[in-house]
Amino acid sequence: MRSTHETEGRLLEAAGEVFAARGFRATTVREICQQAGANVAAVNYHFSDKEGLYFAVLKSGAEAALKKYPPTLGLGPTATGEERLHAFVRSLLFRIADKGRPSWHGKLISHEMAEPTKALTVLIDKVYGSALKQLEAIVRKLVGRRAPITVVRQCLQSILGQCLYFHYARPAIQHIHPEQGFEPADIERLAKHITQFSLAGIRQAAKKS
Amino acid sequence: MRSTHETEGRLLEAAGEVFAARGFRATTVREICQQAGANVAAVNYHFSDKEGLYFAVLKSGAEAALKKYPPTLGLGPTATGEERLHAFVRSLLFRIADKGRPSWHGKLISHEMAEPTKALTVLIDKVYGSALKQLEAIVRKLVGRRAPITVVRQCLQSILGQCLYFHYARPAIQHIHPEQGFEPADIERLAKHITQFSLAGIRQAAKKS
DNA sequence: GACAAATTCAAACAGATGTTCTAAACACAT
DNA sequence: ATGTGTTTAGAACATCTGTTTGAATTTGTC
Numbered sequence: 001m002r003s004t005h006e007t008e009g010r011l012l013e014a015a016g017e018v019f020a021a022r023g024f025r026a027t028t029v030r031e032i033c034q035q036a037g038a039n040v041a042a043v044n045y046h047f048s049d050k051e052g053l054y055f056a057v058l059k060s061g062a063e064a065a066l067k068k069y070p071p072t073l074g075l076g077p078t079a080t081g082e083e084r085l086h087a088f089v090r091s092l093l094f095r096i097a098d099k100g101r102p103s104w105h106g107k108l109i110s111h112e113m114a115e116p117t118k119a120l121t122v123l124i125d126k127v128y129g130s131a132l133k134q135l136e137a138i139v140r141k142l143v144g145r146r147a148p149i150t151v152v153r154q155c156l157q158s159i160l161g162q163c164l165y166f167h168y169a170r171p172a173i174q175h176i177h178p179e180q181g182f183e184p185a186d187i188e189r190l191a192k193h194i195t196q197f198s199l200a201g202i203r204q205a206a207k208k209s
Numbered sequence: 210m211r212s213t214h215e216t217e218g219r220l221l222e223a224a225g226e227v228f229a230a231r232g233f234r235a236t237t238v239r240e241i242c243q244q245a246g247a248n249v250a251a252v253n254y255h256f257s258d259k260e261g262l263y264f265a266v267l268k269s270g271a272e273a274a275l276k277k278y279p280p281t282l283g284l285g286p287t288a289t290g291e292e293r294l295h296a297f298v299r300s301l302l303f304r305i306a307d308k309g310r311p312s313w314h315g316k317l318i319s320h321e322m323a324e325p326t327k328a329l330t331v332l333i334d335k336v337y338g339s340a341l342k343q344l345e346a347i348v349r350k351l352v353g354r355r356a357p358i359t360v361v362r363q364c365l366q367s368i369l370g371q372c373l374y375f376h377y378a379r380p381a382i383q384h385i386h387p388e389q390g391f392e393p394a395d396i397e398r399l400a401k402h403i404t405q406f407s408l409a410g411i412r413q414a415a416k417k418s
Numbered sequence: 419g420a421c422a423a424a425t426t427c428a429a430a431c432a433g434a435t436g437t438t439c440t441a442a443a444c445a446c447a448t
Numbered sequence: 449a450t451g452t453g454t455t456t457a458g459a460a461c462a463t464c465t466g467t468t469t470g471a472a473t474t475t476g477t478c
Contacts, residue, residue, distance in 0.1 A: 007425080007426080021324075022234070022324065023232060023234065023235075023323065023324055024235075025231070025232065025234055025235035026232070026233075026234035026235065026324075028464080028465065028466085029465075029466060029467085030464090030465080030466090038426085039425095039426055039427050039428080040427090040428090040466090040467090041426075041427075041428090041467080041468080041469090042425090042426075042427095043466085043467095044466080044467060044468075045425075045426080046425095049466090049467095050465095050466065050467090107323065110319075110322065110323035111323045111324070112380075113319065113323075113377060113378060113379075113380055113381065114232065114316065114319035114320045114322075114323050115230075115231065115232055115235070115320070116380040120380060120381065120384070121384050124381055124384055124385060132385065153386065153389075154399070154402045154406075155406070157371070157374060157375075157382070158371045158402070158403065158406050160374060160378070161370045161371040161372070161373070161374030161375075161378075162366070162367045162370040162371060163370070164370070164374060164377065164378065165366060165369060165370025165373060165374065165377075166366075166370075168322055168373065168374075168377040168378075169322060169369070169370075169373065169377075170322075171321075171322055171325040171329060172322065172329065172333055173366070175329070175330050175333055176333065176341065177362065180362075190363070193363045193367070193414070194367065196410075196413055196414065196417070197363075197364070197367050197407075197410035197411075197413060197414060198406075198410065199413070200409040200410045200412065200413035201405075201406035201407065201409045201410045202406075203409065204405055204406060204408070204409035205402070205405065205406060208405070216455080216456080237434080237435065237436085238435075238436060238437085239434090239435075239436090247456085248456055248457055248458075249436090249437090249457090249458085250437080250438080250439090250456075250457075250458090251455090251456075251457095252436090252437095253436080253437060253438075254455075254456080255455095258436090258437095259435095259436065259437090419478105420477100420478085421476105421477090421478085422475100422476095422477090423474105423475080423476085423477105424473105424474080424475070424476090425472105425473080425474070425475080426471105426472080426473065426474080427470105427471085427472070427473080428469105428470100428471090428472095429468105429469085429470095429471105430467105430468085430469080431466105431467085431468075431469095432465100432466095432467090432468100433464105433465085433466090433467105434463105434464085434465075434466100435462105435463080435464075435465090436461105436462095436463085436464100437460105437461080437462085437463100438459105438460085438461075438462100439458105439459085439460080439461090440457100440458095440459095440460105441456105441457085441458095441459105442455105442456080442457070442458100443454105443455080443456070443457085444453105444454080444455070444456085445452100445453090445454075445455090446451105446452090446453090446454100447450105447451095447452090447453105448449105448450080448451085448452100
């Protein structure tokens with residue numbers, strides 16, 4: 001019917017949207033296929049399973065998101081710890097607030113968190129592991145060599161928590177503070193705040209140890 | 210079969226567990242009824258709908274959680290802002306980490322965030338609104354009268370983000386840092402860190418404004 | 419154009435799911 | 449004990465779900 005050989009791609013795209021909106025179990029193969037303009041049997045033919053399609057969506061979405069906002073922050077080796085932290089936070093926030101094509105990837109992760117499958121651990125190891133190592137190195141530099149690892153980890157979680165909050169609690173935030181925007185300018189402002197806030201927190205934690 | 214007139218309560222209890230584990234759509238009425246030792250028709254009789262049961266569970270869970278860890282922090286009027294912040298963070302973390310009866314309420318909220326229904330906004334307004342006002346007052350006191358409202362809100366979100374992170378990202382955290390515990394002693398340590406970290410961040414934000 | 423492989427299609431299948439129906443069991447006031 | 453309104457039981461219903469099947473169509477290659 002449509003141009004050939006691209007049904008697989010259309011399925012991936014449509015499935016991402018629908019899975020993100022409804023979660024894995026609540027999503028019906030028929031809705032995906034209708035939105036993709038494909039036959040009901042297409043999913044089983046191309047991905048063998050509904051679950052196979054789900055994993056494929058998760059994987060391709062993670063790759064697309066990291067490609068669009070790479071963890072390599074484009075900073076020279078002379079960049080200070082403050083700059084590195086700011087760049088990391090900024091990049092993470094933009095990835096979260098993205099409304100473009102792989103935007104549904106964030107919602108998929110939310111569903112995974114609420115109801116984890118094997119895919120979650122794989123994703124963390126293969127895709128997000130390197131970014132985490134990066135943030136750990138940044139924090140370690142800021143907090144000093146002598147600080148115990150537990151302090152590094154606490155600061156790391158404080159930073160991640162502040163950023164991911166805007167992803168996790170978006171529906172609640174938009175209900176409580178409807179005037180809060182998620183436009184690029186808002187994100188920039190937010191990134192600055194989180195960086196400043198965290199830098200102060202990190203220095204406080206460094207003093208204590 | 211069982212003692213009478215308490216089927217409704219057993220359904221509520223069982224439904225909370227199953228809904229939290231599987232989400233709304235993935236949960237089957239039959240599984241709830243089996244776990245509750247009730248007939249399949251019991252849900253429709255007592256709650257008219259599967260959805261009606263879901264709303265009832267959400268409401269009773271929120272009430273139970275707030276009853277167990279009341280937002281009234283048990284502090285006298287002479288308490289300092291630092292003490293109030295610590296008490297708030299501590300209470301929120303314990304509510305999140307609770308493994309007791311209303312523990313599934315947190316997971317239900319996660320599902321609501323990933324896939325919001327009307328129930329979410331009602332819950333925020335009627336149940337969590339007062340706690341938010343409380344935290345806002347604490348931050349306002351710490352940040353000073355002259356700081357703009359946007360600064361207060363940013364700090365508020367930074368604090369909430371750090372706390373809720375341990376709720377939202379629990380599966381990921383336990384996979385990345387398996388050694389991290391969620392026992393009372395761990396929670397106490399965490400509460401102290403978040404309080405100290407945030408106090409430093411708040412004072413930094415106050416200086417800037 | 420002809421042939422083999424890959425892809426798409428409509429239809430059907432088997433199982434599960436939310437809900438409804440009717441009769442039976444029960445609680446409780448008289 | 450009797451009668452009445454409430455609650456429970458099992459079976460059945462209608463619908464939806466993921467998947468399979470086998471024929472039809474299209475694709476790439478000679």
